[in-house]
Amino acid sequence: MKIAIFSDTHIGFGKGSKRSTEAFDQAKQAFELALSEKADLILLAGDLFNEAIPSQTAWLEMFKLFSLLRKSGSEKSIVQWEKAGKKEDFYFSHVPVISIAGTHEFRSKDFKNALEVLQQAGCLVYLHAATAFFEKGGEKIAVQGLSGVPEKKALDALKMWDPKPVQGASNIILLHQSIKEFLPFDDDMIASIGLADLPSNFDLIIDGHLHWASDKNLETKQFLVTGSTVVTQMKKLESKKPKGVFFFDSVSKKVDFKQLPKQRQFLFEKLEFKDATLEQIKEAVEKKLSEILSSSNEMPLVKLKLKGSLTKGLNQANIDLKGIYQKFGEKSHLFIDSNFEEAGFKQKLEALREAQFGKKSVSAMGFDVLEKNLAETNFKDAFDVKRVFDLLAEGDIDKVVSILLEPKTASSKP
Ligand SMILES: [Mn+2]
Numbered sequence: 001m002k003i004a005i006f007s008d009t010h011i012g013f014g015k016g017s018k019r020s021t022e023a024f025d026q027a028k029q030a031f032e033l034a035l036s037e038k039a040d041l042i043l044l045a046g047d048l049f050n051e052a053i054p055s056q057t058a059w060l061e062m063f064k065l066f067s068l069l070r071k072s073g074s075e076k077s078i079v080q081w082e083k084a085g086k087k088e089d090f091y092f093s094h095v096p097v098i099s100i101a102g103t104h105e106f107r108s109k110d111f112k113n114a115l116e117v118l119q120q121a122g123c124l125v126y127l128h129a130a131t132a133f134f135e136k137g138g139e140k141i142a143v144q145g146l147s148g149v150p151e152k153k154a155l156d157a158l159k160m161w162d163p164k165p166v167q168g169a170s171n172i173i174l175l176h177q178s179i180k181e182f183l184p185f186d187d188d189m190i191a192s193i194g195l196a197d198l199p200s201n202f203d204l205i206i207d208g209h210l211h212w213a214s215d216k217n218l219e220t221k222q223f224l225v226t227g228s229t230v231v232t233q234m235k236k237l238e239s240k241k242p243k244g245v246f247f248f249d250s251v252s253k254k255v256d257f258k259q260l261p262k263q264r265q266f267l268f269e270k271l272e273f274k275d276a277t278l279e280q281i282k283e284a285v286e287k288k289l290s291e292i293l294s295s296s297n298e299m300p301l302v303k304l305k306l307k308g309s310l311t312k313g314l315n316q317a318n319i320d321l322k323g324i325y326q327k328f329g330e331k332s333h334l335f336i337d338s339n340f341e342e343a344g345f346k347q348k349l350e351a352l353r354e355a356q357f358g359k360k361s362v363s364a365m366g367f368d369v370l371e372k373n374l375a376e377t378n379f380k381d382a383f384d385v386k387r388v389f390d391l392l393a394e395g396d397i398d399k400v401v402s403i404l405l406e407p408k409t410a411s412s413k414p
Helices: 022-036 056-072 116-121 151-161 236-241 279-294 323-326 344-355 362-375 385-393 397-405
Strands: 001-008 041-046 075-081 086-092 096-101 125-129 129-135 138-143 170-175 205-207 216-217 222-223 244-249 255-259 264-276 302-311 331-338
Touching: 022 056, 022 244, 022 385, 075 125, 075 323, 096 138, 096 170, 116 125, 125 129, 125 138, 129 264, 236 264, 236 279, 264 279, 279 302, 279 323, 385 397
Parallel strands: 001 041, 041 096, 096 125, 138 170, 170 205, 205 222, 264 302, 302 331
Antiparallel strands: 001 244, 075 086, 075 129, 129 138, 216 222, 244 255
16 A cells, blocks of 8 residues: 655645645645545545634635645545544545644543544544554554644653554554654653664654654664644754655565655755844845855745854844845845853743744643742642643633542543
8 A cells, every 4th residue: 555644734834924825735735645646545644724713714724735635536445443442433535534633633531623524524533542444455554643732741652552463454643743853952842752762673663743844764763754844833844854745565665765756845944153243244144145045946045043142232123134134124024033152041042942943822831831840849630730721711610629639540541
């Protein structure tokens, strides 16, 4: 079988900005590639949507993507879903799709997530600590998936889930978590799973979440990071890897990559200064931008990182680059990130690290603050913080009170 694999389409990303159609345009190309390559099955590794509660526009775009599959049609097929002894059959009249939810779709157990809605709409089969079986031409594929969970709980969730390969099938795992080896620093809040924690003896382990693609053949496992289909985080690594779709051949076990035919170019450059004046900075920035934009595609994303030291008396707040934004803003989506050394450097570093989390919603930031404050008390996981937070956000005070009053039980299964 030929299996198309992609993830992190982030439908709804860039809402209200000049880039509002980009997530859809590039996701559409990924769906079209899966169709033109005649994939027998599509696997998605989460963050289909950019928001846990997508807007009507985002829903409309998502359904447009699935109607592309419906239009192209295929023979009728069944995907069997199985979780802890429970079974259900899902019927497809287009190429079947199996997906997990990502961190962007994560909702605590009192609420339904967007993937459950897509499943009921007949678009896909949704997995969370569950397995999906698909058979075609005498071949059987077993896909086991764990949807994205908060990073610090991820290792425990993986251990509790403990998937085992199914005999007589090609075995694939779908995850949506950070992996320690792929991050520049060690922090359990950001990644608790390392490559050694991943189960062995599967034909392929697929991970969404990290937005730059990577295909690694490890001794006992083949590990594939799908990357996103749209640039959202603007990390340096994202500028090095094109966006696209992977194809897994279940017989040869080989993975192939096909690039999206038309994708927004992303250019990332670093400029380093020593005791620089404002004029020197402006001059160097202009020169660099003229140089890289002379040979770029239409309206590329450009991120410039400025670092080093400033001349005496000049500080970061005085670096006014408005004129540069005006001059180059018509030819590019320009982002200049200046991070010069000065007093309070440590706090700056901390802020930068926080920013690494990417664009967060106000409620996600609120939740982080709450978690951090609780970590400094002797609260010790007395209740499920995310669950209580979500219920409070929805105004369900009665349920919150009953959770806070109920005696603590063993932590629930993923
Ligand atoms: Mn993502």
